[in-house]
Amino acid sequence: MSAPAPLPRAFYARPVLDVARDLVGCVLAHGETSGVIAETEAYHDSEPACHAYVGLTPRTRTLFGPPGHAYVYRSYGIHALVNAVSEAEGIGAAVLIRALEPLDGLPAMRARRGLERVEDLCSGPGKLTQALAIELNGNDGDLVDGPIRILPRPPERPAPELIAGPRIGITKAAELPWRFCARGSRSVSKPWPPGLLPPRSGRR
């Protein structure tokens, strides 16, 4: 049996909020490792939290490029964060992948992360790039036909119920509810939004 085809470019050439919602439940894959997307955030050049807010610069070139490419950048000098460039070419918009539920390549993920617990491997935007070995040189790579791929939601998995909340770790436009999490997922990054149903602390 063959692997499913990646999401088509038309998937990304839509409003970034739609792309952010629809990516939850899809599969991010790199090499032998992959995971189900549990959490995303949308960014758009019309609001100041987006890197593309400053316009077209060497840093933001990928964001303004064609949809369906990966925008990978270094955060806090340490971590690589991966986004899916969305909307039409010329619009600076992207969806940050914030958390995955590990699917394939668990041994490689554990080795790269130096951790054993499944729920700690990809439960943050910097963690998942380390687990999947996504580096800065993946910037501008084609998600439709490149080493970093995004595949449709596995048919045997039910469509996730989404919880929306404010984006994490930003100081500007922090009021926009542009973060989307899969309800009930143990892999979502902290802080958990209200209504997420934490794994065991939900009971009193």
Next chain:
DNA sequence: CATGGGATTGACT
């Protein structure tokens, strides 16, 4: 050309 601020994480008080 110097400076400052992150779309974070993990270790420590």
Next chain:
DNA sequence: GTCAATCCCATGC
């Protein structure tokens, strides 16, 4: 709860 690590690049002189 607090805080340092560490690199890219936008900004301002």
